[in-house]
Amino acid sequence: MKTRILTIGILIAFFAFTSCEKEETMVTPTEPELNDEAVLKSLKASKRKKRKLDRCENITQVACGEVNTFELWYGEDFPYGTVSISNDNEFLYVQYDVEKSLIEEGWGFHTTYLFIGDYSELVYLDNGSVNWHADNMMLETYDNNPTSVLRIIPLENLPECFGIATKAKLNNPDGGQNPNPRAFLNVEDNYLYPWKENYEYCVQDCCGNSPGTATQGYWRNHASAWPVESIEIGGITYSREDAIDLMDAPGRGDKTFNMFEQLVSAKLNVMIGNCSTCINKIIANADAWMAEHEVGSGVDADTAAWQESAGYWHTMLDDYNNGKLCAPHRD
Numbered sequence: 001m002k003t004r005i006l007t008i009g010i011l012i013a014f015f016a017f018t019s020c021e022k023e024e025t026m027v028t029p030t031e032p033e034l035n036d037e038a039v040l041k042s043l044k045a046s047k048r049k050k051r052k053l054d055r056c057e058n059i060t061q062v063a064c065g066e067v068n069t070f071e072l073w074y075g076e077d078f079p080y081g082t083v084s085i086s087n088d089n090e091f092l093y094v095q096y097d098v099e100k101s102l103i104e105e106g107w108g109f110h111t112t113y114l115f116i117g118d119y120s121e122l123v124y125l126d127n128g129s130v131n132w133h134a135d136n137m138m139l140e141t142y143d144n145n146p147t148s149v150l151r152i153i154p155l156e157n158l159p160e161c162f163g164i165a166t167k168a169k170l171n172n173p174d175g176g177q178n179p180n181p182r183a184f185l186n187v188e189d190n191y192l193y194p195w196k197e198n199y200e201y202c203v204q205d206c207c208g209n210s211p212g213t214a215t216q217g218y219w220r221n222h223a224s225a226w227p228v229e230s231i232e233i234g235g236i237t238y239s240r241e242d243a244i245d246l247m248d249a250p251g252r253g254d255k256t257f258n259m260f261e262q263l264v265s266a267k268l269n270v271m272i273g274n275c276s277t278c279i280n281k282i283i284a285n286a287d288a289w290m291a292e293h294e295v296g297s298g299v300d301a302d303t304a305a306w307q308e309s310a311g312y313w314h315t316m317l318d319d320y321n322n323g324k325l326c327a328p329h330r331d
Helices: 002-025 036-045 100-104 216-221 240-248 255-271 280-292 310-321
Strands: 068-073 081-087 091-098 108-117 138-141 148-154 161-171 182-187 190-192 230-233 236-239
Touching: 036 182, 036 190, 068 161, 081 161, 091 100, 091 108, 091 161, 108 148, 138 148, 161 182, 216 240, 216 255, 230 240, 230 255, 236 240, 240 255, 255 280, 255 310, 280 310
Parallel strands: none
Antiparallel strands: 068 081, 068 182, 081 091, 091 148, 108 138, 108 161, 182 190, 230 236
């Protein structure tokens, strides 16, 4: 009898232990994420005060023109943070920042979701929400709970104007649901999805005022206007006088002379402060070509060395020097 009682006691203790163990390891189900329409509806229904969205204090990169700022909202009466969009000569910057009061409580970014392109290419779920895990979304996940995230996208891969859609997933330090706020633009106290209101970001001009470009004819006849006494072309340094002599020399069909004079002129035009965003890569390519085909090495117009790419670079340099691209011609 005692043995039977002892056995039953052990079994009860065992089941009690395993039951407690399961309770301790059980994951509490989280509230399902709000879809886009629900977030927008809750945002418009609440009474939020109109306020001016200021440029984020943490932005350190040099941007051109205005910084576009959006607030991150998600079914609450406060913004979780901001998204700021800007560009310089080479890159688009998309910066995410957690609201200051939430930083003090330990909030940070878990993931950012970013779409850049034509809004017709956005993928939607059956519930009308944007599919933030579609193939054309750019996702970044963070392990160190950052309060500020900067995403950098080369402008060379982007059109002049494009749509932007984004949301962020934040870590909840209280252990509750991790919210997924979307970016909203506040226009006249009306909070709108940028991507549902045909918002477009157009790359802003970083050039400012250009003094004006000059052609090879000007530079070879105005030595005193040169900003330098020597110039490097194709890895070789030429004195101002030697460069002018080569620009004056009859090429007799040798295209290296033509490339030389256009490249010298373009470099001088950049040196005096003209905008060069449209020509920097062409200058680099032409310079590399000159390193392989030194001036006077005899490259004919009908050869592959000229036809494949060099002829196009020469035309672009000529257009730039004549004020047909991103900098005007001198008066």
